[in-house]
Amino acid sequence: xxxxxxxxxxxxxxxxxxxxxxxxxxxxxxxxxxxxxxxxxxxxxxxxxxxxxxxxxxxxxxxxxxxxxxxxxxxxxxxxxxxxxxxxxxxxxxxxxxxxxxxxxxxxxxxxxxxxxxxxxxxxxxxxxxxxxxxxxxxxxxxxxxxxxxxxxxxxxxxxxxxxxxxxxxxxxxxxxxxxxxxxxxxxxxxxxxxxxxxxxxxxxxxxxxx
Ligand SMILES: N[C@@H](CCC(=O)N[C@@H](CS)C(=O)NCC(=O)O)C(=O)O
Numbered sequence: 108x109x110x111x112x113x114x115x116x117x118x119x120x121x122x123x124x125x126x127x128x129x130x131x132x133x134x135x136x137x138x139x140x141x142x143x144x145x146x147x148x149x150x151x152x153x154x155x156x157x158x159x160x161x162x163x164x165x166x167x168x169x170x171x172x173x174x175x176x177x178x179x180x181x182x183x184x185x186x187x188x189x190x191x192x193x194x195x196x197x198x199x200x201x202x203x204x205x206x207x208x209x210x211x212x213x214x215x216x217x218x219x220x221x222x223x224x225x226x227x228x229x230x231x232x233x234x235x236x237x238x239x240x241x242x243x244x245x246x247x248x249x250x251x252x253x254x255x256x257x258x259x260x261x262x263x264x265x266x267x268x269x270x271x272x273x274x275x276x277x278x279x280x281x282x283x284x285x286x287x288x289x290x291x292x293x294x295x296x297x298x299x300x301x302x303x304x305x306x307x308x309x310x311x312x313x314x315x316x317x318x
Contacts (some may be wrong), residue, residue: 108183110134111164113151115141116314119173120161122276124314126177126269128306155306174210174273178203190269192280198263202270205255205262216245217281224285232281242286249291252278256293260300267304275301 112127112134114120118141127134139145139160147158154169156160162169163176170176181202187189190200222228223237252274255262262270275298282288288295301307 108117109164109166111137113137113155113160113162113164115146115160116138118314119158121310121314122272123173123176123180124160125276125306125310126135126180127270128310129269129272129304130180130188132180132184149181172210174206177269178206178271181216185269189266192268199264202268206270207276213245213248214277216241216248217277217284217286220245220281220286221284230260245281245286245291249278249286249288249294252291253291253294256297260299267301271297271301 110132112120112123114124114136114196115138124136127136139151141160145151146160151162152158154164155171159171161173161176163169163179165179181191182194182250186193192202209297211273220238220241222232223241225233228282259265261267262274276279278288279298279302282298288298
């Protein structure tokens with residue numbers, strides 16, 4: 108199978124680069140310069156009409172949205188490597204639920220927080236009470252995740268999986284946006300464990316240097 112991943116340093120594509128490293132899947136990596144607008148060039152828009160990274164081209168067919176790409180990588184390469192639950196198992200259902208929850212439900216709240224407090228958006232959109240509301244909303248969601256991790260080392264049990272990578276990437280990103288994790292002990296220990304993984308350190312330090 109031929110795989111080409113379009114990415115950029117320190118971006119939504121970095122968890123996908125990390126997932127590739129965990130899986131050890133052979134692929135071509137194309138780094139785009141977002142500040143130069145390479146993601147808005149016609150040839151790139153032809154494979155990702157949203158003009159953003161990541162995009163994964165699989166045997167000539169492009170797919171976009173980081174969570175969809177990582178779920179697909181999990182089901183295609185992760186099962187045989189013990190990094191994604193097999194189809195038809197209860198863990199597969201949980202993996203799909205938690206990873207989609209991370210990007211859609213929790214990630215949506217992170218985006219609302221960013222809009223309500225970022226100095227990079229139109230001041231008319233900024234709204235301190237909305238930021239407060241989002242922080243409370245996210246704290247409640249993190250408590251739900253913390254409870255899930257109370258009797259498990261990793262999201263699906265004893266072993267690390269791409270479900271941890273997908274969910275932890277969003278949670279760690281949210282902490283960079285100002286969401287406190289410290290009140291959630293199990294979750295904090297889990298993100299610490301996750302960040303000790305060799306592939307995490309390698310991927311994110313390379314992303315940092317390249318950026
Ligand atoms: N929901 C998308 C978000 C993709 C996204 O926003 N990527 C940013 C980098 S973090 C991007 O490419 N921005 C370039 C631009 O907006 O021009 C995903 O998860 O794939």
